[in-house]
Amino acid sequence: MADRLTVGVAARLSRYLQVLTQAKKMGKDRISSQEIAEYTNINATQIRRDLSAFGRFGKRGVGYSVDSLLAEIRKILRTQGQHNIALVGAGRLGAAIASSPIFAEHGITIAAVFDRDAAKVGTSLGGVSVSALDELEDIVRDRSIVVGVLAVPAESAQDAAERLVGAGVKIVFNYSQALIDTPSDVQVHTSNPAVELLYALYFHLT
Amino acid sequence: MADRLTVGVAARLSRYLQVLTQAKKMGKDRISSQEIAEYTNINATQIRRDLSAFGRFGKRGVGYSVDSLLAEIRKILRTQGQHNIALVGAGRLGAAIASSPIFAEHGITIAAVFDRDAAKVGTSLGGVSVSALDELEDIVRDRSIVVGVLAVPAESAQDAAERLVGAGVKIVFNYSQALIDTPSDVQVHTSNPAVELLYALYFHLT
């Protein structure tokens, strides 16, 4: 399996990873495809089929070992290393992101936080000192950061994205409502809970 | 088209809605399938095909009118009404969610905020007074809330979800890392930026 995964397979494997990480924390040793299916809303047959493309990880009649499946999926997704990310915006959302254990749990370190407000520069957010926006390019280059998270108001988002991209960032997580224009070699992931909610409501109402 | 949309079509239409909402705010009158494609990473042919299943909304050689396409998609997704949601957790993330314009923009009102910390009860968050957790059931029922947002630590998430579900909530947005068990008629949407990031990194690294 030296081939690149398809987008669909990579997305599903990521979700299995999430479930397995939590299952391990809950002290589970084994898990069945049916249990993973309940938490991910992905069909159990699909899960078994996805996994069996890479090897025989399960035991018939028993299920999968949480630990070994976790290791196998990490190997497939190549997510074993540590990754440094930059956070732009030290407001309420930035503070929530910086203080959440959600990134650290997966080997992702917030290596820099930026804010345009001089009063916030030098303060600490989730253990990281807030830097001025002016320093963005230097710090992002120095620390070889390729991922930027935008936790800024919509009107600052495009500008912040351009600065990140100019400094070498290739993956932007956009938590503002703004649409972001970037060069084609940069991936933008926009998160919009309201839109997801409208989608969920559709299935509730019909 | 009285039929229920497939999951895929509803998800894509929601994303077009997001792009159109922002395009309108930016003062655009018209938009082409190619432009929508750039912002959503959905193929332009797929977009035209999705839309043409419901009518001829575009003008050849010109594109789509932002306003009328917005209205058509809202009609299809039946997202014209106002919706009340409940937010559990008035911490950093809860504060970020409550103060964001992202929900209001789509007709979604945060009608109640709950926190277990007595010191927070009675304070205002995004214009809504924080209520005690004890009042959750009464308030959720009174205000006919069917959507709950969990902005609590992982260890409180399952308990909060059960209380929401007990009070009649059918859609839970989970911003904790915890896996949530619910009855089968309740939809759980778990958001995990770290997992999304690992997925994005896979395509960056390969």
Next chain:
DNA sequence: TAGATTGTTAATCGATTAACAATC
């Protein structure tokens, strides 16, 4: 008219699912 973009067809590919033998 010339240029642009939709709407639609046709062909291909991946996702989904039921069913079930293999086997722990």
Next chain:
DNA sequence: TAGATTGTTAATCGATTAACAATC
């Protein structure tokens, strides 16, 4: 052995894409 669950097949369905006529 009996029960459970994987791994795999086969059939179906929806997504994706290129191509292009229609038409603004």
